Amino acid sequence: MKTAVIQFPGSNCDADALHAARLTLDPDAQFVWHTEAGLPDGTELVFVPGGFSYGDHLRSGAIAARSPIMAAVKAHAERGGFVLGVCNGFQVLTEAGLLPGALGRNRDLHFSCQPVHLRVNNATAFTSAYRQGQTIEIPIAHGEGNYYADAETVARLEGEGRVVFRYLDNPNGSLNDIAGIVNERGNVLGMMPHPERAVEALLGGEDGRGVFQSLQGALVK
Numbered sequence: 001m002k003t004a005v006i007q008f009p010g011s012n013c014d015a016d017a018l019h020a021a022r023l024t025l026d027p028d029a030q031f032v033w034h035t036e037a038g039l040p041d042g043t044e045l046v047f048v049p050g051g052f053s054y055g056d057h058l059r060s061g062a063i064a065a066r067s068p069i070m071a072a073v074k075a076h077a078e079r080g081g082f083v084l085g086v087c088n089g090f091q092v093l094t095e096a097g098l099l100p101g102a103l104g105r106n107r108d109l110h111f112s113c114q115p116v117h118l119r120v121n122n123a124t125a126f127t128s129a130y131r132q133g134q135t136i137e138i139p140i141a142h143g144e145g146n147y148y149a150d151a152e153t154v155a156r157l158e159g160e161g162r163v164v165f166r167y168l169d170n171p172n173g174s175l176n177d178i179a180g181i182v183n184e185r186g187n188v189l190g191m192m193p194h195p196e197r198a199v200e201a202l203l204g205g206e207d208g209r210g211v212f213q214s215l216q217g218a219l220v221k
């Protein structure tokens with residue numbers, strides 16, 4: 001699956017994202033700098049990685065969401081192309097309006113860097129390689145992972161089965177223990193935990209690999 005990893009000033013999980021993509025999905029995965037107007041021809045997956053784009057100035061993800069490349073990412077999503085936003089990437093996708101809700105400061109106002117346990121909803125293109133209800137362990141590293149949306153939006157996400165990952169041990173105060181969601185069409189996933197940091201035993205675990213394995217067989221709708 002041809003993959004583009006977007007880089008903003010302050011991205012710091014971009015190398016991890018590229019490594020995971022090359023290992024699991026596309027040996028030729030490449031970086032795309034945020035000032036580019038377009039994605040490489042034939043891009044199937046856009047990976048928006050974690051970090052502190054623009055130093056989290058204003059709100060995390062707020063400035064990156066207005067980068068030139070994001071118009072191309074939106075057009076890609078509108079065509080049914082896959083978009084995966086991890087951590088700051090999730091924050092960028094909410095700020096860009098590609099996913100509903102917002103990520104606020106963690107409940108205890110501390111940056112959390114630790115493994116967490118997640119329950120997987122496998123009914124999406126990003127999670128079909130997992131068993132329904134499977135518990136996985138992957139790391140988080142964020143200060144602003146506290147998912148919030150109005151009651152109507154949360155009810156919709158729940159009713160439409162769009163909560164993809166849920167914390168078993170909620171580390172940040174997220175509503176309904178939400179760790180990751182998809183858009184209505186199911187081709188855009190945002191999640192706070194880092195699957196790209198758990199794709200091989202050397203990294204301490206392989207539970208994140210299922211996200212990439214699921215995409216291997218996924219077709220653009």
Ligand SMILES: NC(=O)CC[C@H](N)C(=O)O
Nearest residue numbers: 050051087088142143144
């Ligand atoms: N690792 C990350 O992507 C960090 C995300 C974000 N800047 C935060 O601390 O919430």
